[in-house]
Amino acid sequence: MDNNNDRPIRPEEEPVAPNGVESQAAAVAQENNRNDAVPNANRRPRPSRTINTRILGPFDTGRMELSKQERQWAQTVKEAIEKDSEITNLSDFWYVQLALIEKGPDIDNVLDRARHLQAFRQEYGITETTSSGCFFVHEFIKLFPGFSLSFSFNYATGRYVAAMDLTKFYTAKLFSTPGAVETWLATNYHSQNALNPDFQAIRHGATLALECDGFDWKKNMNLRFFTTLFQEIGSAYPMKWGSVNFFNSGVFINVLMSMVKRISPPEFHENYEFGLVSEAGRLDNIFFIPSMEAANERILMRITLALQRRYANEASFSL
Known part of the structure; x- marks a missing residue:
């Protein structure tokens, strides 16, 4: 691979983040330049010694460990x-x-969530397979080119990271294009599966990095968008957002998100962080290397690997 961003990361290169680095603009560059690489699928998992306290790589078997209390909770849910x-x-x-x-x-x-989840799957014909997930992600990328910036695993925080450009999403196009809403919601479902391939990912939550420079709520995202999002999948999919970071956010996005707080679940908006700035300017300057097309290929490859890990873990795990 020619680009340093594209090669697999060796264990000795895994960065250690200083305190609070996740909330800094430099962390996004770090996630791309060091961690935004396709992991080596043949890499052996390292044995895990503790739960919750140690940052584990994506192939560490310790990411599937549960505490005694968590296992009891799951048994209660199952019953x-x-x-x-x-x-x-x-x-x-x-x-x-x-x-x-x-x-x-x-x-x-x-x-209540399990009923919503079942209804969502039935209404949108969700099939829990890697091929189905990648199909919808690919269709969504074609529908809104430039919106999806990156999908990666951050070795510094142990979280999966999705980066998006909010200015490349158009609400009018979403609600006027036949099949677009279905594609968007199915993509959300499969993407959240990819962000949650193991129990540590579920427990710690995922990171969203959102580019906002040039955002206009009249054409990009409005309350109808967010109402549909939270009513359809927000009430169904069990998801924790560890951090939601807004880069180059201005008045429009700040006012809109203050209104969104009234309709969104607390787990979505409690970790908002506004006004972050990247040294590279817009986030696409970081992630679209060498091109948007190459970035799209990386996204699809990494989502494929993450979904494969999730479904392998799901098939092998039992309480």
């Missing part, structure tokens, strides 16, 4: 769902995911 005749039984992996998001767990919330 509740399998007693409910209206909900189709899920895999043990899904029971853990619901338990980790609905901590405690709050069984009423678990059952």
Whole structure:
């Protein structure tokens, strides 16, 4: 590979982040330049010694470990769902995911989310396979070119990272193009599966890096967009956002997101961080190296690997 960003990272190159680096603009460059590379799928996992306290690489088997309490939560979730005749039984992996998001767990919330999840899958014809996920991601990339900037794993934080350019998304196009809403929502579902391939990813949450320079709520994203997002998939998919970082955000995005807080679940907006600035200017200057087309290929390759890991973990795990 010619570009240094594209080669697999060797273990000795894994960076150690200083305190608070995730909230700094430099972290995005670090995620791309050091970590925004296709991991070596043949890399051996290192044995894990602890849960929650140590940052683990994406192939570390310790990322699938559970504490005794978490396992008990998942058993409680499993029993509740399998007693409910209206909900189709899920895999043990899904029971853990619901338990980790609905901590405690709050069984009423678990059952409500499980019903929404089932309805969402049925309405949008979701098939839980790598090929289906990559198909929708590819279709979405074609629908909104330039919106998807990167999908990566940050070795410094142990989180999966999705970077997007909000100025390349057009609400009018979304709601006027036949099949676009279905493609968008299915892509959200499969992308969140890719961001949650193991229990540590689910437990710690994912990072969103959002480019906002030039954002216009009249043409890009408005309240109708966010209302649809949260009503359809936000109420269904069990997801934790570890951090939501807005780069080059101005008045428009700040005002819009303050209104979005009123309709979004707390787990989405409680970790907003506005006004971040990248030394490279816009984030596409970092991620579209050497081109947008190359970046799209990297995104599809990494999502493929992440979905493969998730479904392999799901197939092999049992409570």
